[in-house]
Amino acid sequence: MELFAQQVLNGLVTGSVYSLVALGLTLIYGTMQVPNFAHGHLYMLGAYLSYTLVTTAGLHYWAAMAVAVVALAVVGAALERLIFRPLRHAPHLNSMIAALGVMLFLEAVAQIIWGEEFRHMDSPYAGVVSVAGLLVTEHRLILLGAAALLMVGLLLFLTRTLAGSAIRATAQNAEGALLVGIDTNRVAMTTFAISAALAAVAGSLVAPISLVYPSMGSLVTLKAFAIVVLGGMGSVPGALAGGYLLALAESLGGTYISATYQDLVAFVVLALVFTFKPSGLFKEAA
Amino acid sequence: MTPRVTRAAPLAALAVALALPLVVPNEYYVQILTQGYVFAISACGLNVILGFAGQLSLAHAGFFGIGAYTVALLATKVGIAFWAGLPAGIALSAVFGFAIGSICLRSKGHYFAIFTLAVGLIIHLVIQKWESLTHGHIGVIGIPGPGAIGPLTFDSGIARSYLALAALVLTLVATSRLLRSPVGRTLMAVRESEPLAAAVGLDVMAAKRMAFTVSAALAGLAGGLYAGFIGFLGPEASNVEVTFNTLLYVMVGGIGSLSGPVAGTFIVYGLSQVLQVLQEYQMVIFGLALVLLILFMPSGLAGAFRRSSPQALKPSSPGRGK
Numbered sequence: 001m002e003l004f005a006q007q008v009l010n011g012l013v014t015g016s017v018y019s020l021v022a023l024g025l026t027l028i029y030g031t032m033q034v035p036n037f038a039h040g041h042l043y044m045l046g047a048y049l050s051y052t053l054v055t056t057a058g059l060h061y062w063a064a065m066a067v068a069v070v071a072l073a074v075v076g077a078a079l080e081r082l083i084f085r086p087l088r089h090a091p092h093l094n095s096m097i098a099a100l101g102v103m104l105f106l107e108a109v110a111q112i113i114w115g116e117e118f119r120h121m122d123s124p125y126a127g128v129v130s131v132a133g134l135l136v137t138e139h140r141l142i143l144l145g146a147a148a149l150l151m152v153g154l155l156l157f158l159t160r161t162l163a164g165s166a167i168r169a170t171a172q173n174a175e176g177a178l179l180v181g182i183d184t185n186r187v188a189m190t191t192f193a194i195s196a197a198l199a200a201v202a203g204s205l206v207a208p209i210s211l212v213y214p215s216m217g218s219l220v221t222l223k224a225f226a227i228v229v230l231g232g233m234g235s236v237p238g239a240l241a242g243g244y245l246l247a248l249a250e251s252l253g254g255t256y257i258s259a260t261y262q263d264l265v266a267f268v269v270l271a272l273v274f275t276f277k278p279s280g281l282f283k284e285a286a
Numbered sequence: 287m288t289p290r291v292t293r294a295a296p297l298a299a300l301a302v303a304l305a306l307p308l309v310v311p312n313e314y315y316v317q318i319l320t321q322g323y324v325f326a327i328s329a330c331g332l333n334v335i336l337g338f339a340g341q342l343s344l345a346h347a348g349f350f351g352i353g354a355y356t357v358a359l360l361a362t363k364v365g366i367a368f369w370a371g372l373p374a375g376i377a378l379s380a381v382f383g384f385a386i387g388s389i390c391l392r393s394k395g396h397y398f399a400i401f402t403l404a405v406g407l408i409i410h411l412v413i414q415k416w417e418s419l420t421h422g423h424i425g426v427i428g429i430p431g432p433g434a435i436g437p438l439t440f441d442s443g444i445a446r447s448y449l450a451l452a453a454l455v456l457t458l459v460a461t462s463r464l465l466r467s468p469v470g471r472t473l474m475a476v477r478e479s480e481p482l483a484a485a486v487g488l489d490v491m492a493a494k495r496m497a498f499t500v501s502a503a504l505a506g507l508a509g510g511l512y513a514g515f516i517g518f519l520g521p522e523a524s525n526v527e528v529t530f531n532t533l534l535y536v537m538v539g540g541i542g543s544l545s546g547p548v549a550g551t552f553i554v555y556g557l558s559q560v561l562q563v564l565q566e567y568q569m570v571i572f573g574l575a576l577v578l579l580i581l582f583m584p585s586g587l588a589g590a591f592r593r594s595s596p597q598a599l600k601p602s603s604p605g606r607g608k
Contacts, residue, residue, distance in 0.1 A: 035396045037403075086581055096342055096399055097537065098580045100530060105573025112566055218526075222407060225400050233396075264411055267404040274401045278392035 005134055007255045011248035013140045013209070016147035019243025020202035021220055022227040023154065023236065024195030030171035030234030031191045034084055034095045038103035039199060039224060040217030045106060046072050046200030047207040047216065048114055051121045061124045065204040069197045076196025080189045088188075103221075110214040123208030143205045150201060151240060154194075158236065167191055171234055219263060226270040229280050296545070300455070307447045316443040322555050323450035324511045327457045329535040329547035331504025334461055336533075337542035338470065339497040340477030344529050345386065345402040346505050348409030351524025353379045353506025354513040355413060358426040361514075368432045368514045375510035376503050383502020387495045394480070406526050414521040425520030429513050446515055453511060454548065457504055462544050464500060469493050477542075534572055537579050540588025549587055 025039045046068045053064035079102060087095045125138035158164035169177040170187045178184050210216075227246050231238020246266055254262035273281055307316050328350055335343045356375035360366040366374070386405055393401045413420050420426070432440040432449060440446050464470050472493035475483035484490045513519045522528075531554075539550025558568055583590060 029396075033396070035400060083577060083581065090580075090584065091340075092395055093336075093340065093342055094580045094584055096396065097533065098577050100533065101573050101576030101580065103573070104530060104569050104576065108567070108569030108573055112570065222404065226404070229397075229400065260415055261411075264408065267408050267411075270404045271401065271408065274393050274397065274404075275389050279394070279397055 002133065003255065004252075005132075007251045008248065009134060009136065009140075011251035012244065013143055013247075014251065015244035015247030016144055017202045017206045017243075018220075018223060018227060018247050019151065019240050020147055020198050020205075022224040022231070022239040022243045023151070024198040025221075025224045026228045026231070026234055026236060026239040027167070027171075027191050027195050027198075029228065030236075031167060031174075032080075032084060032088070032188050033092065034099060035225070036195075037096070037099040037221060038079075038106060039195070040219070040221030041103050041106040041110075042072055042076065042196045042217070043199040043203040043220055044110060044212075044214065044217035045075070046203030047212045048110060048119075048203075049200070050204035050207050051119055051212050052114075054121055061208075065201065068204050069200045072196040072200035073193040076192040076194075077189050079196075080192035084192070085185065085188065103217075107214050107217070114212075114214065116214065118211040118213045120211055121207050137209070139208050143209070146201075146205060150198070154198070155236070163190065222270075223266040226266040229270055229273055231281070233280055299545075303451055304448075307444045313443050316447050318556070318559050320443065320447040320450045320515060321512075322552050323447065323454045324508050324515065325532070325535065325555055326548040326551040327450075327454050327511070328505050328508035329532050329539070329551045330454075330457050330461055330544075331501045331508065332529075332532050333536050333541065333543075333547045334464065334504065335494075335497050335501040336536060337547075338465060338473040338477065339494050341391070341494065341498070342399040343390075343402045343498065343501065344399055344526065345390075345406035345409065346501070346532055347524050347526060347528035348406040349379045349383055349502040349505035350509040350512070350528060351409060351413050351521070352382055352502075353509030354519050354523050355420060355426070355509075356506070357510040358429045358513040358519045359419065361430050362426055362428060368430060369435070372432075372507070372510040372514070375513075376506045379506025379509070380499050380503035383499040383506075384495065387498030387502070391491060391494045391498060403526065406524075406529060410521065410524045410526065413524050420521065423521065425518060426513075427518050429517045429519060431514050431517060450511060450515070453507060457507070458544060458548070461500075461504075464497075465544065469496050473497055531572075534576055536586075537576060538586055540586030542585070543588030546586055546588035553587075 021039065021043055024042075025036060028034055028036050028039070049068035049071055050061075050064045053059040053067055054061055057064075059067070083098050083102065084095055087098055123137075123139040125142055127138045128135055129138055129141065130136075131141070156164075158168055166177065166182045166187050167190065169180070169182055170184050170191075174184055177187070223246060224243075227242035228235075228239055230246070231240075231242035246269070249269070250262055250265050253265050306319060310316055310319065328346070331349075332343070332346045335341050353375035356378050357368060357371040360371040360374060361368060386402075390398060390401045390405060414422060416422070431446070434440065438445070440449055465473075469492075472483065472488045472490070475486075475488055476490050476493060480490060509523070512523065535551040535554050536547045537550065538554050539548065540546025554572070558572075561568055561571075579586065
């Protein structure tokens with residue numbers, strides 16, 4: 001029972017990270033119909049930035065995260081403006097290939113700057129607390145809370161603000177949005193910036209409890225795709241729920257079924273969904 | 287180019303290819319040449335599904351791995367020679383291609399790309415983790431190369447490079463016939479507009495499945511040759527990154543053009559060998575190249591040539607559908 005509870009907790013922690021990454025992916029897909037294969041690499045970049053700012057510049061953890069978030073938001077906006085906007089009206093194949101190019105580029109850049117080796121960074125919250133008999137590091141609790149807060153914040157932003165409504169409107173119908181006077185270019189840029197910023201938060205949150213390395217984003221991208229396909233491409237609640245569900249399935253499956261094939265869970269789920277529902281579980285929704 | 291030049295160009299290219307192994311300075315370059323032919327076959331395979339049919343399959347390296355591992359394991363575990371193993375590898379890749387294509391092709395556009403990416407990863411992970419069969423990370427060592435056929439032996443590097451060249455020529459002939467066949471016409475129609483092709487009564491699914499199967503079989507052929515020539519095989523041969531490299535070859539040369547992928551392979555693979563000193567900067571350059579190509583030259587070198595020369599067969603830029 002304790003093992004079970006421990007695994008559920010692990011699943012929730014990993015799930016927070018998955019959900020944040022999947023949220024960014026689904027937002028971009030929803031507004032721009034671009035499957036951003038480079039999304040996990042933005043997450044990797046966020047993790048490295050926080051790592052460097054903490055270990056070499058001596059910044060406080062939260063300050064480092066803030067800088068990483070701003071930096072990645074700029075990167076995201078630049079990607080939209082320079083690459084994906086010009087490809088908006090090109091065949092959909094082109095933006096996919098461009099995303100793959102960005103992915104290869106970012107990974108190679110990280111490899112040149114930081115090298116191949118695995119990096120580790122310490123969290124300022126290294127203590128261990130006991131919650132209902134379970135031992136948890138403080139950092140994991142903070143991660144859970146911070147991710148949840150951010151998700152609630154994002155949901156409020158999307159539903160309660162004008163900018164958020166513009167994003168939702170564009171996702172529902174880009175031409176309609178344009179007709180009612182929404183600057184869809186600006187929406188796309190904002191969405192890309194938000195999405196990259198979310199990836200940076202996820203990367204920064206996960207850096208102290210796992211390892212940082214140039215290809216850390218590849219697997220995460222694929223898992224995020226699995227989540228987004230499960231939850232509906234473009235669906236925000238779907239990405240949130242799907243992230244936690246996948247992580248729980250992985251941590252429980254890894255414990256009770258097979259740890260060797262733990263990473264396969266996501267892809268098998270994805271393949272199964274597509275096998276029976278060739279266009280995903282849900283119709284594309286905002 | 288006039289039609290006569292167009293007809294003479296492939297023959298000239300073949301003459302150059304035939305002479306090349308005899309004039310390059312040493313064995314090392316012969317080996318690069320051979321590898322280039324092998325990867326070019328794989329690139330032609332990807333071009334069939336990507337360029338002809340307009341579907342971005344990211345499972346390509348998986349089929350390369352299936353072909354390679356079939357040859358390697360049949361030779362080292364069962365003692366089946368290369369010449370029997372290679373057709374088996376091609377056949378197995380084709381069977382997997384047919385089965386996987388039948389399922390994956392029901393998903394369209396982005397979904398197809400994501401689906402095949404997952405399938406490619408599953409194949410790679412299975413190869414990597416199924417240690418009792420594939421020896422996992424250690425890989426398969428001591429794979430025997432192609433044996434002699436009558437008086438022809440393939441022990442020298444030069445003989446192997448001619449063998450690879452012959453396979454590439456066969457590949458090009460086969461793909462060009464496919465493109466000119468009714469299936470090829472259907473594929474082009476699908477690439478331009480899938481709903482329209484379906485509306486005029488073309489069997490879209492059968493054509494796409496055919497393209498996917500051929501593409502997988504060619505990847506299997508390339509993989510089998512690779513295993514036999516190198517003599518060693520590790521799971522990284524089926525890595526998704528191999529798919530991305532192949533994609534780059536196709537994009538540089540010209541997506542949808544018959545010989546473009548061959549030119550692309552030689553340019554990119556050749557550069558990557560010449561730029562070995564710049565190893566760590568290679569992917570930075572290639573990643574950037576992929577983005578710049580798609581932004582400014584989406585139909586690659588072949589497209590740049592085609593603009594100035596009308597041709598009988600004129601496949602347009604990728605996936606104009608949708």
